[in-house]
Every structure is written in C-alpha cells, then in structure tokens.
Amino acid sequence: MQQIVTTINEFLWGNFLIILLMGTGVYFTLKLNFIQIRKFKEGIKRVTGSMDLNGKEADHNGMSSFQALATAVAAQVGTGNLAGAATAIVSGGPGAIFWMWVSAFFGMATVYVEAILGQVFKRRVNGQITGGPSYYIETALKNKFISKGLAIFFSIACITALGLMGNAVQANSISVAFNNAFGVSSLIVGIVIAILAGFVFFGGIKRIAAVTEKIVPVMAGLYIVACIIIIFINYKQIIPAIVSIFYSAFNPEAALGGAMGISVKQAIRYGVARGLFSNEAGMGSTPHAHAIAKVKHPGEQGIVAVVTVFIDTFVVLTGTALVILTSGVKEGAGIILTQNAFTKSLGVYGDMFIAICLFFFAFSTIIGWYFFGEANIRYLFKKDFVVNIYRVVVMIMIIIGSMLKVELVWEMADMFNGMMVLPNLIALLALGKYARNAMKEYDIINS
Numbered sequence: 001m002q003q004i005v006t007t008i009n010e011f012l013w014g015n016f017l018i019i020l021l022m023g024t025g026v027y028f029t030l031k032l033n034f035i036q037i038r039k040f041k042e043g044i045k046r047v048t049g050s051m052d053l054n055g056k057e058a059d060h061n062g063m064s065s066f067q068a069l070a071t072a073v074a075a076q077v078g079t080g081n082l083a084g085a086a087t088a089i090v091s092g093g094p095g096a097i098f099w100m101w102v103s104a105f106f107g108m109a110t111v112y113v114e115a116i117l118g119q120v121f122k123r124r125v126n127g128q129i130t131g132g133p134s135y136y137i138e139t140a141l142k143n144k145f146i147s148k149g150l151a152i153f154f155s156i157a158c159i160t161a162l163g164l165m166g167n168a169v170q171a172n173s174i175s176v177a178f179n180n181a182f183g184v185s186s187l188i189v190g191i192v193i194a195i196l197a198g199f200v201f202f203g204g205i206k207r208i209a210a211v212t213e214k215i216v217p218v219m220a221g222l223y224i225v226a227c228i229i230i231i232f233i234n235y236k237q238i239i240p241a242i243v244s245i246f247y248s249a250f251n252p253e254a255a256l257g258g259a260m261g262i263s264v265k266q267a268i269r270y271g272v273a274r275g276l277f278s279n280e281a282g283m284g285s286t287p288h289a290h291a292i293a294k295v296k297h298p299g300e301q302g303i304v305a306v307v308t309v310f311i312d313t314f315v316v317l318t319g320t321a322l323v324i325l326t327s328g329v330k331e332g333a334g335i336i337l338t339q340n341a342f343t344k345s346l347g348v349y350g351d352m353f354i355a356i357c358l359f360f361f362a363f364s365t366i367i368g369w370y371f372f373g374e375a376n377i378r379y380l381f382k383k384d385f386v387v388n389i390y391r392v393v394v395m396i397m398i399i400i401g402s403m404l405k406v407e408l409v410w411e412m413a414d415m416f417n418g419m420m421v422l423p424n425l426i427a428l429l430a431l432g433k434y435a436r437n438a439m440k441e442y443d444i445i446n447s
Contacts, residue, residue: 005411012418018272021282024425025106028113031432032439036108036306043303060128060205061294067209068293069304072286074212075162075368076279076312077220078361082354083173084274085320086337087410092270094241095249097321099271100278104313107281108306113428113435114284115305118291119298120434125378128205131291132372133158133284133424134379140427150423154284155376157423161416162285163373163394167197168401169413170362170369174355175402180339181355190402194395197366201391205292208371212364219360220316226353227319230345234326241325273414276421279312283417284424288372299442302435370394 029036047069063071088096114133121139122131138144138151171193175186200207231238249267280286286305293301320338327341342350370391377390 002408002411005408005415009411009414009418013269013273013414017418017421018268020425021110021272021276021421022103022106024282024428025103025108025110027429028109028432028435029106031436032109032112034109035112035303035439036105039112039303039306040310043307046300046304047307062129062292063205063209063289063294065293065295065301065304067213068289068301069308070213070216071209071289071368071371072305072308073216073220073311074364075285075289075372076308076365077216077316078170078173078365081278081312081317081320082338082358082361084278085317086324086341088270088274089321089324090337092267092274093248094244094321094325095247095264095267096271096274097245097318098249099268100275100313100317103272103275104279104281104309107275107279107313108309110428111279111281111286111305111309112302113432114282114287114424115290116298116302116435116438117428117431118287119293119295119301120438122291125382126384128378129292130375130378132288132375132379133427134376135291136431137423137427140430150426152380154420154423155380157416157419158284158376159373159390161413161420162369163376163390164397165401165412165416166369167366167394168397168404169410170366171398171401172404174359174362176336177339177355177358180336181351186402187399190399193363193366193402194398196363197370197398198391198395200367201370201394202388205371208367211367215360215364219357219364220311223357223361224315224319226342226346226357227323230323230342231319231326233345234328237326237328238322241322244325245321275313276417278317279309281309282425282428283420285369285372285420288375289368297442297445298438299445302438302442366398 046065062068085097085100088100092099117136118131118133121136122129123135124130134151134155137154138147140150141147171190174193175189178184178189179186200211249271250264276283286308290301290305293304295301323345324337324341327344329337329341329344331337331340339351339354342354344350346353373394374387374390377387
C-alpha cells in the first residue's frame with residue numbers, strides 16, 4: 001500500500017500541485033495588490049483586539065472572529081509544525097524551510113480569498129450556520145452538474161483527508177512522542193485521546209469554540225518562548241543555520257556535501273508539501289472556520305485569515321526549524337528528531353516538553369479537523385444522526401492511527417490533501433472576482 005500511495009504522491013507533488021499552489025498564490029498576490037503586505041498590520045490589530053476569552057459563546061449563528069481564528073490556527077498548528085518541520089529537513093534538507101516560507105507568503109493571499117468566499121457563500125442548514133469550500137465550489141462553474149460533482153468530491157476528500165486520515169496522523173505523532181518520552185503504550189495513548197476528543201465532539205460548536213479559544217493562545221505562547229530560549233542557548237549556530245536554509249534551497253547537495261543526494265526539486269517538493277500540511281493555504285480546510293465568523297464584512301475575516309498563516313509558518317514552524325538546525329542534531333525521523341533537538345538543550349525535560357506540547361498542538365488540530373469534516377458531513381447528508389456516526393468513526397480512526405507506521409500515515413495524508421486542493425483551487429480561480437470586489441468595498445468603507 002505504501003508503494004501505491006508513494007507513486008500517487010510522486011505525481012501529485014512532483015510538479016503538478018506545486019505549480020498550481022504557487023501559481024495561484026502568485027496570481028492572487030498580484031490581483032489583490034499584495035494584500036498580505038498591505039493589510040498585515042491591520043490584521044494583527046484585529047487579532048489582538050478581538051482576543052476576548054470571556055466573550056460570547058458560539059451558537060447556531062456562528063463563532064466570534066477570534067474563535068474562528070483560534071479554530072483555524074488549532075487546525076494549522078499541529079504535527080506539521082513539530083514533526084512536519086523535521087520531516088521536511090530530513091527529506092528535503094534545510095532548504096525545504098525556505099520553500100515553506102515562499103509557499104506561505106503567497107499562501108497568505110490564497111487564504112484571504114478562501115476566507116472571503118467562505119463568508120460570501122455560507123448557509124444555514126437545519127437552523128445552524130455552516131460554510132466551507134463545498135458551498136462555493138458548487139457555484140464555481142457554469143455547468144452546474146460538474147460544479148456539484150466537484151463539491152461532492154471535495155467533501156469526500158476533506159472528510160477522508162482531515163477527519164479520518166489527518167486525525168490518524170495527529171494521533172500517531174502524539175503516541176510516538178509519548179512512547180519515546182514516557183514509554184506509554186501507543187494503544188493506551190490512542191484510547192485516551194479518542195475519549196477526550198469525543199467529549200469535545202459531542203459538545204457541538206459551543207464546546208469546540210470554547211476549547212480552541214483557550215488552548216491555542218496558551219500552547220502557542222509557551223512553545224514559542226521555549227524555542228526562543230533554546231535558539232539563544234545555541235546562539236553561535238543561529239547565523240550558520242539561517243545561511244544553510246538559504247544556501248541549500250538552491251544548492252542542497254553542495255550544502256550537505258553531496259552525501260544525501262538531495263536535489264533542489266526534493267527541497268521544493270518537501271518544503272511545499274509540508275508547508276501545505278502545516279498552514280493549509282489553498283487546501284480548503286480553514287474556510288470552514290472563517291465562514292461562520294460573526295463579522296460585519298467578509299473583508300474583516302479575510303485579513304484575519306492572513307495572520308493565521310503567518311503565525312503557523314513564520315512563527316511556530318520557523319521556531320521548530322531553528323531549534324533543530326541550531327542544535328546540530330541529525331538523528332531520528334519526524335517527531336523523534338524534534339524531541340532529540342529539544343533534549344540536547346533542555347536535557348531529559350526536552351522529551352517531556354515536546355510530548356506535552358505535541359499533545360496540545362495535535363489535540364487542538366484533531367478538534368479543528370473534526371469540525372471541518374463535520375461541515376462536509378452536513379453538506380452531504382444534512383442529517384444530525386449522520387454527524388453522530390461520523391463522530392464515532394473519527395474516534396476509532398484516532399485509536400487506529402496511534403498504532404500505524406509513521407511513513408505510511410504521512411504519505412496517505414499528503415495524498416488526500418492533494419485531492420482536496422484540486423477542486424478548491426478551481427473554485428478560487430473561478431470566483432476570485434468576489435474576493436476582489438469584497439476587498440475594494442472593504443477598502444472604501446475603511447478609507
């Protein structure tokens with residue numbers, strides 16, 4: 001199975017999706033006059049100004065703007081920032097981090113469009129506000145049959161990629177980390193995660209929003225502080241680490257002495273693939289959260305969405321990468337490499353710290369990805385009892401994922417992520433005018 005999945009990924013993530021994702025990001029960056037730069041300062045102000053942890057609870061009418069941001073960041077900041085960064089460095093060299101930055105910069109424009117379309121095309125289903133790519137995909141093309149088919153394909157891919165396989169990836173990384181740090185059985189870890197997740201799932205949107213808005217700021221803050229401390233402990237290696245990122249992005253074999261045989265294509269492939277898995281720009285996942293934010297104008301949530309990609313990639317993921325590169329540790333794969341880097345600077349507490357951090361990072365991602373999958377279950381079936389079945393299936397996948405081999409889990413996650421990208425990008429390019437009009441309208445209102 002791993003050989004089949006790897007072959008599919010070699011096609012998807014060879015040149016195909018890389019060109020589509022980067023091309024779409026560049027296109028919207030130019031069309032929206034570098035929105036990620038022009039509105040970045042305002043986005044930061046909106047995020048910090050909306051951080052009210054004692055605000056109104058989410059309900060059938062949606063979430064607050066900050067709760068939507070927290071849910072989006074919860075989905076983005078997970079194993080892609082800890083295990084994914086390590087995997088990218090091992091497979092694509094330090095230069096993969098540079099390509100993560102590039103894809104994230106252009107992805108900030110893409111996610112702006114996603115958030116606005118999510119707001120514009122959201123609907124009320126069975127009395128509850130919901131939204132996401134499926135709702136705007138089905139209006140993208142003149143041929144309604146094809147559009148509806150693409151929307152259904154996206155929903156199935158999203159449920160599989162995030163709710164099922166994606167959450168298996170998150171559970172897998174937690175179980176590996178806890179087994180490495182504390183020697184706890186993977187099965188036991190999986191069962192505990194499934195029970196805790198089920199408690200949140202069955203609490204509905206109110207409990208999901210309440211959990212993410214409290215966990216995300218604390219977990220991200222603590223992790224960033226720990227990264228900064230370790231980077232300064234290894235301060236002599238900061239400049240060499242940064243140089244290696246830029247140099248090996250274009251000449252990886254020379255940077256690594258030719259021993260690993262890593263090419264520029266591999267650096268780009270793993271940088272963009274892990275970048276997508278980390279920040280999810282263009283994948284069509286975070287619009288599910290941004291769509292139901294209670295805002296006065298779609299443009300407000302659009303610029304908030306831009307900040308989520310920045311937090312995910314340029315802050316958290318970069319912190320992980322610099323910890324690994326400044327530590328000089330090269331032993332291990334995935335989360336083990338990240339743990340080894342922390343352990344070298346923090347001693348035995350490094351293992352424990354990463355295991356605990358990863359639990360909160362990945363657990364919050366499980367909640368976010370479950371929620372995105374639920375939105376698509378509601379799109380396909382519009383029946384509440386099907387949602388309950390989905391909740392149980394996700395819990396089972398969490399347990400199964402905790403015991404799978406990491407290589408196969410990551411490859412399958414990449415494959416299903418790629419399948420989500422295609423219909424979403426088609427719709428973004430077809431409906432981009434709505435984002436441009438919303439941007440112009442918002443600029444006029446705030447001029």
